[in-house]
Amino acid sequence: MRGWDGLVSSALLGTERRPARFDDLPPAIQEQLGDGNLLDAAALATLYKRAGRTPLEGLTPLPSTHGEDQPLPRPAAIRRLAAMLTGFQTTALGEWLRAADAKGWGVPPEHLPALADYARGRAEYRPLVVKAAGRRASWLADLNPDWRFLHEAVVEGNDHWTHGNSTQRRSWLRARRQADPAAALEALREVWPTEPAPARLDFLGLLTENLSAADEEFLEQALDDRSKEVRRAAAGLLARSPGSQYGERMAQRVRSHLIVSQGVIAVDLPTEVTPAMERDGIDPQPQDGIGKRAWWFRQLVAAAPLSTFELDDLQLDVEGCSPEVLQVAWSQAAVREGSAEWARALLLANARTGGRVAELLRILPPDEWVPAVELLRTRVDIADLVGGLPVPWPPGLATSILDQLAKAGTARTAARLASIAARAVPAEVLDHPITREPTGEEDTWRRRLVETLNFRRELYEELS
Amino acid sequence: MAGWDVEQVLAMAPDAASAKAAQGLARPQRWSEIGSSERALWGLCQGSGKKPYQTVVDRSGPAFRCSCPSRKFPCKHALALMLLAAVGQVPERAEAEWASSWLEDRASRAEKSAEKAERKPGEVADPLAAQQRVTRRADRVSAGMAELQSWLDDQVRRGLGGFEQRGYGELSRLAARMVDAQAPGVAGAVRRAAAVVGRGHGWPGELLEELSLIHLIVSAHARLGEIPPRLADTVQSRIGWTVETARVLAEGEKVEDDWLVLGRVIEPDDHLTVRRLWLRGSSTGRLALILNFAAGGRQLDPLPARPGELVPAVLSYYPGALPMRALLTQTAHRLPAPRPGGLNAKQALASYVESLAADPWNERWPLVLADVRPARNGDQWAFVDSAGDALEVLPGVDLWQLLAVSAGDPITVAGEWNRAGFKPMTCWHGDRPVVLS
Numbered sequence: 001m002r003g004w005d006g007l008v009s010s011a012l013l014g015t016e017r018r019p020a021r022f023d024d025l026p027p028a029i030q031e032q033l034g035d036g037n038l039l040d041a042a043a044l045a046t047l048y049k050r051a052g053r054t055p056l057e058g059l060t061p062l063p064s065t066h067g068e069d070q071p072l073p074r075p076a077a078i079r080r081l082a083a084m085l086t087g088f089q090t091t092a093l094g095e096w097l098r099a100a101d102a103k104g105w106g107v108p109p110e111h112l113p114a115l116a117d118y119a120r121g122r123a124e125y126r127p128l129v130v131k132a133a134g135r136r137a138s139w140l141a142d143l144n145p146d147w148r149f150l151h152e153a154v155v156e157g158n159d160h161w162t163h164g165n166s167t168q169r170r171s172w173l174r175a176r177r178q179a180d181p182a183a184a185l186e187a188l189r190e191v192w193p194t195e196p197a198p199a200r201l202d203f204l205g206l207l208t209e210n211l212s213a214a215d216e217e218f219l220e221q222a223l224d225d226r227s228k229e230v231r232r233a234a235a236g237l238l239a240r241s242p243g244s245q246y247g248e249r250m251a252q253r254v255r256s257h258l259i260v261s262q263g264v265i266a267v268d269l270p271t272e273v274t275p276a277m278e279r280d281g282i283d284p285q286p287q288d289g290i291g292k293r294a295w296w297f298r299q300l301v302a303a304a305p306l307s308t309f310e311l312d313d314l315q316l317d318v319e320g321c322s323p324e325v326l327q328v329a330w331s332q333a334a335v336r337e338g339s340a341e342w343a344r345a346l347l348l349a350n351a352r353t354g355g356r357v358a359e360l361l362r363i364l365p366p367d368e369w370v371p372a373v374e375l376l377r378t379r380v381d382i383a384d385l386v387g388g389l390p391v392p393w394p395p396g397l398a399t400s401i402l403d404q405l406a407k408a409g410t411a412r413t414a415a416r417l418a419s420i421a422a423r424a425v426p427a428e429v430l431d432h433p434i435t436r437e438p439t440g441e442e443d444t445w446r447r448r449l450v451e452t453l454n455f456r457r458e459l460y461e462e463l464s
Numbered sequence: 465m466a467g468w469d470v471e472q473v474l475a476m477a478p479d480a481a482s483a484k485a486a487q488g489l490a491r492p493q494r495w496s497e498i499g500s501s502e503r504a505l506w507g508l509c510q511g512s513g514k515k516p517y518q519t520v521v522d523r524s525g526p527a528f529r530c531s532c533p534s535r536k537f538p539c540k541h542a543l544a545l546m547l548l549a550a551v552g553q554v555p556e557r558a559e560a561e562w563a564s565s566w567l568e569d570r571a572s573r574a575e576k577s578a579e580k581a582e583r584k585p586g587e588v589a590d591p592l593a594a595q596q597r598v599t600r601r602a603d604r605v606s607a608g609m610a611e612l613q614s615w616l617d618d619q620v621r622r623g624l625g626g627f628e629q630r631g632y633g634e635l636s637r638l639a640a641r642m643v644d645a646q647a648p649g650v651a652g653a654v655r656r657a658a659a660v661v662g663r664g665h666g667w668p669g670e671l672l673e674e675l676s677l678i679h680l681i682v683s684a685h686a687r688l689g690e691i692p693p694r695l696a697d698t699v700q701s702r703i704g705w706t707v708e709t710a711r712v713l714a715e716g717e718k719v720e721d722d723w724l725v726l727g728r729v730i731e732p733d734d735h736l737t738v739r740r741l742w743l744r745g746s747s748t749g750r751l752a753l754i755l756n757f758a759a760g761g762r763q764l765d766p767l768p769a770r771p772g773e774l775v776p777a778v779l780s781y782y783p784g785a786l787p788m789r790a791l792l793t794q795t796a797h798r799l800p801a802p803r804p805g806g807l808n809a810k811q812a813l814a815s816y817v818e819s820l821a822a823d824p825w826n827e828r829w830p831l832v833l834a835d836v837r838p839a840r841n842g843d844q845w846a847f848v849d850s851a852g853d854a855l856e857v858l859p860g861v862d863l864w865q866l867l868a869v870s871a872g873d874p875i876t877v878a879g880e881w882n883r884a885g886f887k888p889m890t891c892w893h894g895d896r897p898v899v900l901s
Contacts (some may be wrong), residue, residue, distance in 0.1 A: 008669045014623025038620050040683075042676035047824050050883060053816040053851035055809040061847050064872030072896075109871065110898045113864035136871050143867060244613035 067135030070106030234280025267320030358388030392426035486543030623638025649704030727889025771896020806834030
């Protein structure tokens with residue numbers, strides 16, 4: 001505005017030194033001012049300026065995103081989602097998202113930023129949030145670099161593999177691996193020499209999906225990789241490949257160290273780790289609490305195909321090393337191969353599993369879980385046992401665990417099992433009688449269990 | 465029945481000027497609807513405004529109430545009424561409705577404070593002491609305003625040039641003296657001015673803006689009797705005088721409507737949490753502001769309705785040239801409402817300018833922007849209307865929720881506008897209101 005700068009410099013220097021001049025001010029101000037002083041003029045000019053404010057021009061609005069939105073669930077369901085995002089029963093967020101998606105409900109868009117922030121540090125939530133964000137996923141990912149993972153929604157075309165960020169490339173490779181395992185391997189082969197070690201390790205992990213003999217050659221090469229982590233990962237993958245040369249090498253090594261005859265397994269522990277063994281991922285440095293040679297042997301057995309042995313070998317006496325060495329190695333192999341037969345046998349034989357009871361239980365078909373838990377409960381903490389099972393549990397197991405908790409009174413020892421069960425019980429068992437029993441203030445774990453079960457039951461009701 | 469003689473009445477005057485003015489007003493022809501009852505005196509006295517002042521004197525106490533803007537207590541009108549009674553010129557008659565409603569209100573408050581006094585022995589309500597406090601305060605405010613004016617004049621004469629070094633401390637001390645002078649509103653304005661010093665290249669200009677508006681308050685205060693009464697109310701409230709809730713409920717302008725809750729802003733602070741709730745009448749189009757406060761750590765009162773809902777209610781507006789602040793008396797349950805209509809950028813600015821014309825100190829203005837799309841504005845954001853005109857979003861506002869709702873499509877947003885930008889409070893996802901946190 002004309003004249004304003006003159007007022008400011010008079011005010012800065014002082015009217016004693018620089019008397020204010022008003023003749024540059026707009027006539028409207030001069031008329032109103034009369035014989036007013038500098039501050040009067042400044043007040044008039046201030047309001048003149050404020051009143052004369054005009055809109056900004058020439059800004060380009062953000063592009064809009066295309067597509068349809070899913071209908072929204074009831075307000076009560078939306079309020080529950082908002083409460084979870086402010087920290088109340090937050091662990092049920094994933095359940096809400098899955099249940100809403102299953103019923104065809106969308107997520108109110110105003111909650112997407114909080115959901116994206118939540119999923120940023122929790123990879124398991126990312127696919128759920130990408131799904132919930134729908135057409136808004138890429139739009140938001142473009143706006144906020146923190147939410148780049150939302151791009152995962154878009155995996156079509158090769159652009160993401162050649163030009164995308166690490167998240168996009170990962171998504172592309174994962175999707176490709178599911179659709180066409182060989183083509184995914186080929187794409188990986190092409191870029192392999194120029195990728196940095198962390199990327200090689202990351203992409204290698206994605207080959208777990210649809211692993212087959214076709215990958216063997218590539219993985220064999222990776223056993224000579226510059227990076228130790230990559231070499232280990234390649235060995236792990238080869239050990240998972242049925243009928244691989246790697247497996248055959250391990251089986252031969254194992255056979256050269258043990259003889260089964262007349263009901264006895266005689267073990268002759270290895271005396272050295274050859275370069276070939278080391279190449280196949282055998283770690284020469286023993287772990288705590290186990291002898292060096294036993295450690296080498298345990299690794300060989302654990303990496304060898306279970307078909308190297310008979311199930312009946314479990315019953316045999318062991319000479320030359322502790323039977324535990326073999327049992328722990330078999331447990332590891334059973335978990336790797338997902339062999340229900342071996343898992344069942346190891347659990348029934350009460351074998352030493354090196355802390356893998358829960359993993360072995362997990363391999364069993366779900367309808368065997370209840371009897372297995374009954375069998376094992378005297379030997380293993382039941383919370384350790386069921387804590388590793390995938391959730392939600394089958395209804396039978398859930399009901400059986402809640403029945404036990406209902407009988408547990410106020411025993412503090414049940415607290416951990418209660419907190420696991422609170423999350424693991426499937427939707428159809430949320431109405432278990434335990435939720436209708438009175439709980440007192442002092443029954444901390446029982447009250448929390450019932451609160452969580454009720455919270456989840458209401459969650460499903462609202463989303464139905 | 466308590467009666468006073470002329471000497472006693474004149475002794476109640478807060479100062480000689482009031483006593484003199486009261487004697488001038490103690491003529492029956494200046495008054496209408498004048499009357500007396502066992503408990504009170506009342507009358508209407510024509511002042512400078514359109515509406516005559518309503519004056520009531522409660523004989524018990526005595527206590528006074530007058531709709532004039534004067535903060536002297538008792539005011540010249542109440543004194544004049546008592547002088548007229550002392551010389552037997554106030555006829556006995558049935559109480560005017562407006563007089564009795566105040567008396568009843570006061571009686572019920574007295575009952576409540578008596579209950580309180582029972583709970584807290586030793587604290588006895590003393591209306592005379594209260595009046596003296598008010599008088600003392602008026603004097604202190606006047607002295608404070610005079611000090612402020614001479615300080616302002618000094619600064620301008622000697623120059624703001626050295627302010628960058630000394631300005632903050634000096635303004636902080638000045639603000640503290642204004643608190644001492646019981647002018648907290650002006651103290652706040654001085655603190656805002658202090659915050660400008662040295663910030664960015666343009667600070668001298670901004671400081672001059674702030675100081676000139678403080679100067680405007682001080683000069684208006686010196687002419688309280690000459691300016692329109694409603695503007696005088698505005699000036700008083702800017703200085704920091706508060707109007708009693710009971711008085712607003714009894715005398716404030718009443719507007720009944722279904723009020724759309726446009727949104728709310730909560731400003732937490734260590735000492736005092738402030739909540740501003742902005743309303744718009746669905747048939748009158750009137751705007752209103754409901755202020756709530758909660759002292760450190762306490763909960764705010766529950767909202768009468770959520771943003772985006774209608775609350776059928778009667779509002780009682782505080783006096784002022786731009787009646788915005790109001791008290792709400794809910795008359796029915798809140799109702800859901802469709803997406804409201806709104807303005808484009810030019811219309812929005814025009815409405816803000818109109819508010820400035822009524823109240824030059826107005827800092828915040830509720831706006832509903834319709835069909836605007838988010839745009840980047842340098843490091844900040846802005847909303848662009850369908851004509852391409854844009855308003856900037858207040859720097860530092862977290863806009864992610866709104867952006868997610870919009871997805872680039874035109875949306876309706878309600879927010880608070882001030883000179884620095886627009887602060888969104890509520891936006892609409894289709895017809896569903898979304899409260900932005």
